[in-house]
Amino acid sequence: MDVMTTTDFTVLEPVDAEPTLQSLLDQAVESAPAPSGKDRAAQIAAAITDRDVEELFALQSKLIGVIDQIVANGIDPDDLGTRTEEQLRGLMVELLDQKDVKRLIEVRYQMIRAAIFAHITEENRTKNIPNPERAPGEAAVPVLGKKFTREGGKLKASLNSDKLREALGEARWAEVTTAVVVPAVAEHIKQELDEDKILELVRRDPSVLELFRSCVTADRYTPQSFHVRELR
Secondary structure, eight states: OOOOOGGGGTTTTTOOOOOOOOHHHHHHHHHHHHHHHHHHHHHHHHHHHTTOHHHHHHHHHHHHHHHHHHHHTOTTOOOOOOOOHHHHHHHHHHHHHHHHHHHHHHHHHHHHHHHHHHHHHHHHHHOSSSSTTOOOOEEEEETTEEEEEEEOOOOOEEOHHHHHHHHHHHHHHHEEEEEEOOSSSOOEEEEEEEEHHHHHHHOOHHHHHHHHHEEEEEEEEEEEEEEEEEOO
16 A cells, blocks of 8 residues: 655645544645535435445435425515625535436436336336337326336438439439539538429329339437326
């Protein structure tokens, strides 16, 4: 273990008694910056997962005290003005506690979301639904008349324009595109597929439809979202 000397802590406030290693460590901790919001959220998540009773009781105290703090730190919209040092302290304590409560609620929300999504995925798997982890689904709670839902997650198609251009050939490619000037450091022109023109070409030559399909890939998914809906 590295040996620490008092010269390692020259920025700390002097102590009355001869400093000990522990007292120097305690001072260092007290002067350390507070954890970031992201770090604090991770601490809260760990406390829930590990059932850290001490941390959970501290959070419970903040949850219970929210309304008491709101009442104690009364704010009259018609008489804002300046505040005493004690009033400012009260508002600061309330706001800091609110931040922890908000983090707790958000962390727990994400845990619930993950649990319900895992449940829906397993339900989809038992029903042999393709891509069970991506497919939408629901989990009903009849006694409450509500249901959890996972929505979205659909395959999103994209067109490989270069492949379509090669498949159609330059003559027909020119028929279904429109020249668009693209402003840049050096102005240039690009060919953009024109929906009306490609549909017109398909009407004239249905074989183009197969070429078009061969150039379409479903390589992305729409975002998944978590909701509580009415059970109908």
